Amino acid sequence: MLSRVILVQGVKTLFIDVWRVYFTLLKVMVPAIIAVKLLDMMGGTQWLAMVLAPLMDLVGLPEKMGLVWATAMLTNIYTGMAVFFDLAKHESLTVAQVSVLGTMMLLAHALPIEGAVAKLTGVSWRVTLALRIGGGLILAIIVHQIYQFGNWQQQPAVFVWQPVVTSPSLLDWGISQLTMLITIFFMITALTIFLRLLRWCGVEKLIQILLSPFLKALSVGKEATNVCVIGLTLGLSYGAGLLIDEARTGHINKRDIFLVVCFLGLTHSVIEDTLLILLLGADIMAVLWGRLLFALAVIVILSRCIKQESTQELCTKEVS
Template sequence: MANFQQFFYQLVREIFTVSTTLFKVLIPAIICVKILEELGLVYYIGLAISPLMQWVGLPESMGLVWATTIFTNIYAGLIILANTPLDTPLTIAQASILGTMMLLAHALPVEAAIARKAGISLWITLLVRVGGGLLLGILLNVLYSSGDYFATPAHSLLHFEVSTDTSLVGWAKDQIVGLFIILAVISVLLFTLKILRILRIEKLIAIALRPFLKVLGISQQATSLTLIGITLGLSFGGGLLINEAQNGKIAARDVFTSIMLLNLLHSLIEDTLLILMIGADFYTIFWGRLIFAVSVIFIMTRLLDLLSEENRQRFFYRSVVKNSPG
């Protein structure tokens, strides 16, 4: 009984902490989007990004969803998605493409700062994450379109009916409903994560990923920390890698490879569960993301071998060892 009470107490505390932190970002984002709508700027933002959305087979309005995700986080992108009217529901293929792009490129102001602190050049982080998200979206669109795969409507758990009241009060009520739905999603997600940790699913994933890390040439010293980032998040793994790198325990080249992999592949459990909420295909957002991330970093490391160490540190990464002249 005591263990159950402790489990419940920790769960409630986590839900409160995550929700409070998240809503501090979400609420200003919702208000900003409303202001943009009232000023008519949403139309122009969508117009500017629409060519990119056409490349990946998504409605123009999804440009704002992805842009919101890139600058804030996946949760904010989801609530913008829930508030975006669509003539026809997204298909499973479209939900999978959008979800994959959100997984690869999100929260860049925060996560790019972590990578930069680890000595990684900002331009390569942005190129890999935004460019990688767009590239994978294009590849998936070509694949799905070639055989008309997953053309049935996606079943989104975030869908809710918006009232016909177009007043400011009506809009506010809709947003409150949306925030409660997000809170429910967070609660279910955190509960599921705790169960998965009890069942040691994270350790099983880490064991399965070790061969991939070996292929990428990531050293034994960096492997454990990279696996932490893959399962728990870039902030966790990246923070540990930065600490070890500053103490000179991990070479700058290993830090670069590990952080670049974490840029494309982190929070493998939590983020995957979150994107499944919009009706995306599991195999696409899990295995597709995994294979793409490993392939991109494998090619990148092989190309890096063609450069001298001086040029690598000039354009791609630098040493962050404390008191190091680099």
């Protein structure tokens, strides 16, 4: 009887914790999703594409590829891929060019939603946009120059992905968004249970030991290990959602939260997102290893710059 009471209490506590994290995300994600849809219907994507078009020359891409990046930034990689496929049919793009565009899409996509989620953790919009858009452009320039210097990957790209034609109706759009939000709830529930099992079995400490050299390079405390792993493999929304909960309990300090969220902003969901870009014919050296090395370098530099600042100063100066 006692064990049953404990089990019921444990399940109740788990549900409350999961709902708290999920509801916090909902309050940000739902308005962001609606705002993005309205912006797109009003021509916001086309306007952003016009702004980005002149920058495409810096990275060796046709101006119209700015529309692909603009779409990915405002919506997601999947939608950006659909636009890319439609435009690429009329262009002769090389593996190098697709790889350059892929790095930009990977670093800066779904910014309204992921930026809003990052804001919940204390990372300001100013930091998110500068890091991801500026970082995406800088990495694209570096990758372009490397390919050009060695005359590498100049063969035509082979597109192995075909977009799925979907209905443009608002009803279908609403159903797909609702499905995504429901999926996030179950994912957060599963991840919360998984993390508690890792903690209970002692595996959490083993993971911290294995990743300690990596975390040491980033100057991040071991308490952020699990969140970092989840964000890298599953995505920023899942990682940030759990990070918010950890921050409220005081397990992770604000400086580590700032660095981890910035790192995950540059490189998250490395399995799914990388595979998507590879389907367009990109080079894995750029879209995976180049992205990871760039993110590591940026966060190492960032951690050194704020190393001597107190937590309070960090929050007021860097995360206003």
